[in-house]
Amino acid sequence: MKRHCPRFSAARNLEMLSPHERELLESVAGQLERVDQVDQEDTRTAVKAILRELTEIAPGRSVELRVPPFAATQIVEGHTHRRGTPAAVVELNAVTLCQLAIGQRNWAELVDQGVILASGERSDLSLLFPLPN
Numbered sequence: 001m002k003r004h005c006p007r008f009s010a011a012r013n014l015e016m017l018s019p020h021e022r023e024l025l026e027s028v029a030g031q032l033e034r035v036d037q038v039d040q041e042d043t044r045t046a047v048k049a050i051l052r053e054l055t056e057i058a059p060g061r062s063v064e065l066r067v068p069p070f071a072a073t074q075i076v077e078g079h080t081h082r083r084g085t086p087a088a089v090v091e092l093n094a095v096t097l098c099q100l101a102i103g104q105r106n107w108a109e110l111v112d113q114g115v116i117l118a119s120g121e122r123s124d125l126s127l128l129f130p131l132p133n
Contacts, residue, residue: 016132021049022102029098043094044070050101053131063088063122067097076122088120103130 017025028046047070054065054075062078064086079087092100096115099105107126110116118124 017049017053021046022133025050025098025102028095029102029104031095046098047071047094050097050131053101054125054128057128057131058125062086063090063120063125065125066091067094070094076125078122086120088123089118090123090125091117100129101131 024042024046028043047067051065051067051071051073055073058075058077060077061074061080063076064072064074066072066089068091074086076088092110092115096105096110100107100110107116107124107129111118
């Protein structure tokens with residue numbers, strides 16, 4: 001399957017999420033009320049699967065996407081970040097990332113509520129969610 005986001009790079013072949021990974025994302029996404037009780041290893045695996053997909057969909061180094069304490073990556077073409085604080089940063093928790101990935105929550109609503117902290121020129125990642133099935 002190919003996915004094309006006009007704002008990002010040309011379409012690429014994606015290693016789509018496996019059924020097991022998708023099930024894991026749904027499990028983590030369903031635990032919003034108990035964020036502190038989510039299994040750490042399952043959560044880390046789910047976050048890394050999502051970040052892997054996002055680096056395929058929107059390769060680049062202009063936006064740093066942080067999901068503390070599990071992982072961070074740089075995505076989106078544009079100005080390459082090399083040292084210090086990047087020009088664009090997005091930070092959110094793992095449960096929220098999983099909810100976005102499966103289409104359970106809306107990017108704009110979460111930014112407005114302060115659940116997603118996004119700053120910088122290219123920090124609107126709404127076109128990347130939900131991830132392809």
